[in-house]
Amino acid sequence: MASLLEFIGNTPLVELNNINRKANVKLLAKLEGHNPGGSVKDRAAYGMIKGALDRGELQPGMKLIEATSGNTGIALAMIARLFGVEMELVMPENATAERVMTMEAFGAKVTLTPEAGSMEAAIDYARDKVASGGYLMLNQFGNPDNYMAHYYSTGPEIWNDTAGNVTHFVSSMGTTGTIMGVSRYLKEQSEAVQIVGVQPIEGSQIPGIRRWPQEYLPAIFEKERVDRIIDVAEADAVAMTRRLAREEGVFAGMSSGGAVLAATRLIEELEEGVVVCIICDRGDRYLSSDLFKYQ
Numbered sequence: 001m002a003s004l005l006e007f008i009g010n011t012p013l014v015e016l017n018n019i020n021r022k023a024n025v026k027l028l029a030k031l032e033g034h035n036p037g038g039s040v041k042d043r044a045a046y047g048m049i050k051g052a053l054d055r056g057e058l059q060p061g062m063k064l065i066e067a068t069s070g071n072t073g074i075a076l077a078m079i080a081r082l083f084g085v086e087m088e089l090v091m092p093e094n095a096t097a098e099r100v101m102t103m104e105a106f107g108a109k110v111t112l113t114p115e116a117g118s119m120e121a122a123i124d125y126a127r128d129k130v131a132s133g134g135y136l137m138l139n140q141f142g143n144p145d146n147y148m149a150h151y152y153s154t155g156p157e158i159w160n161d162t163a164g165n166v167t168h169f170v171s172s173m174g175t176t177g178t179i180m181g182v183s184r185y186l187k188e189q190s191e192a193v194q195i196v197g198v199q200p201i202e203g204s205q206i207p208g209i210r211r212w213p214q215e216y217l218p219a220i221f222e223k224e225r226v227d228r229i230i231d232v233a234e235a236d237a238v239a240m241t242r243r244l245a246r247e248e249g250v251f252a253g254m255s256s257g258g259a260v261l262a263a264t265r266l267i268e269e270l271e272e273g274v275v276v277c278i279i280c281d282r283g284d285r286y287l288s289s290d291l292f293k294y295q
Contacts, residue, residue, distance in 0.1 A: 004082065008035055008042045009153040013161040013276070018247040019240075019264060024272040027263055029250060030158065033282035037075040040154075040280045044177050045075035047149030048138040049083060058136050063088060065135045067122035069174065069208055070099040071281050072140055077106035088129070090122040096207075097288045120216055140175045142219035150181025158182065158276050159189050167273035170196045170263040172209040172255040173229075176221040178278060183225040197229045198262040204234035208255030208280055230262040237261055238291060241283070245292070251283035254291055 011034045020027035032040035052058040063086040066076055073089035080087040089103050093112040103110050113121040123141075130137045140146050158166055169186055171179040176197075183195040200206045211231075212218065234254075241257025244250040256279040263277045283292065 004036050005046060005079070008037075008046055010157060011035060013158070014250075016244075016248050016250070016260070019243060019260065020267060022267055022270070025267050025270050026274045027260075027267060028162065028274065028276045029248075029256075029260065029279045030154070030276060031250070031279050033252060033279065035075075037071075037078045038282050038285070039071035039075060040178055040278060041071040041075040042079070043149040043153055044140060044146040044175075045072060045079050047145040047152075048140065048143050049076070049079050049085070051143075051145035052136065052138060053083065058085065061134075063135050065090065065126050065129050065137050066140065067091065067119060067126040067137075068140070069119060070095055070285065071208065072175070073108070073110075074099060074102050074106070076138070077103045077108035080108070081106050088135070090126050092118055092122055096286055098285045102285075119210065120213070123216070140177065141216075144220065146175060146177035147181035147184070147220050150178050151184045152181075154178065154278075155182045155185025159186060162274055162276065164189065165274045166193055166276050168194045168196060168263075168266060168270075168275040170198065170230075170259050170266065170275060170277040172198045172206075172259045172278065172280060173221075173226075174208050174210055174255070176218050180220055180222065180225055187225070194227045195225060196262065196266060197226045198258050199229055199231055200237075200258070201231045201233050204232070204237075206232070206234055206237050206254050206258050207286075208253060209258055230265060232258045232261050240264075241291060242294070244279075245283060250279060252279045253281045253283060253286050255280045 012031045016027045035042035065088040067090045087108040090111045094115040186193045237258035240261040259277045
C-alpha cells in the first residue's frame with residue numbers, strides 16, 4: 001500500500017485554450033492543487049522535513065516552527081504529523097479562516113501576528129522562539145531543501161511532460177523556492193528556456209506573492225536565475241483568477257491568477273512557444289475572502 005507522501009508531485013499539466021487564443025503559442029498550467037496537501041508547497045515541505053531528519057538537525061523532542069503565508073504551513077502541518085513531529089505555524093492575522101482551520105485540523109498550533117507587520121513580523125516571532133530554545137525553524141526562505149525539491153521533481157516533470165519543448169517558465173515568487181529549483185533544472189537542459197518571475201506592483205497585496213524589502217529578501221533567491229520579472233496588480237490578478245475558474249474550470253488562488261496574467265502578457269510578445277505556468281493551489285482556500293465574490 002502506497003504512503004501519502006508518494007503522491008506528492010506528478011501533477012497534471014493542462015492546456016489553457018480559452019484564455020490563450022494565440023494559435024502558435026501553447027499556454028500550459030501545472031495544477032499543483034492536485035498534491036495531497038492541496039498546493040505546490042507539499043514538495044518543499046517534504047524536502048525540508050526529510051532533510052532535517054536525515055541530517056539529524058531535527059532531534060527527538062524538538063518542535064518545528066515556521067513563518068508562513070498559508071500553503072507552506074498546511075503542507076508542513078500535514079507532513080510533520082506523518083513524521084510524529086510537533087509543529088507551530090506563524091502567520092499574519094489576515095490569513096483566511098480556511099487555512100488556519102486546515103492547519104489546526106492536522107494538529108498544528110497556529111499563532112497569528114498583527115496584520116500590519118505582514119510576513120516580516122511572523123518571521124521575527126519565529127526567530128525569537130528559536131532563540132528561546134527547543135525549536136527548529138526550517139527557514140523556507142533560506143533552506144536549500146526548498147528549491148532542491150523542485151529541482152528533483154517539478155523541473156523534470158515539466159521537461160518530460162512537454163517533451164523538452166518548453167520555451168518559457170512563469171512562476172509567482174514568494175519564498176522563490178519553486179522558481180529557483182525549476183530554473184536550475186530547465187537551464188541545465190537548455191539555456192534557451194526563459195525563466196519569468198511574477199511579483200506584485202507597489203502597494204498590491206497578493207497572497208503567496210511578495211515584493212520583498214531588500215533586508216528580507218529570501219536567502220535562496222539568486223536574481224541571475226530569473227531572466228525577467230513581470231509586475232502585476234492585485235485587481236488584475238483577481239480578475240484573471242476568476243477567469244480561470246469560469247473559462248477554464250481551473251479553481252485556484254490569486255497567486256495563480258497573477259502567474260497566468262503574467263504569462264498572457266508574455267504571450268502577446270511571442271510568435272510561437274510553449275509557456276508553462278504554475279497553478280499554486282486550490283480556490284477553496286479563499287472562499288471566506290472576497291476573491292470569488294462577484295457582487
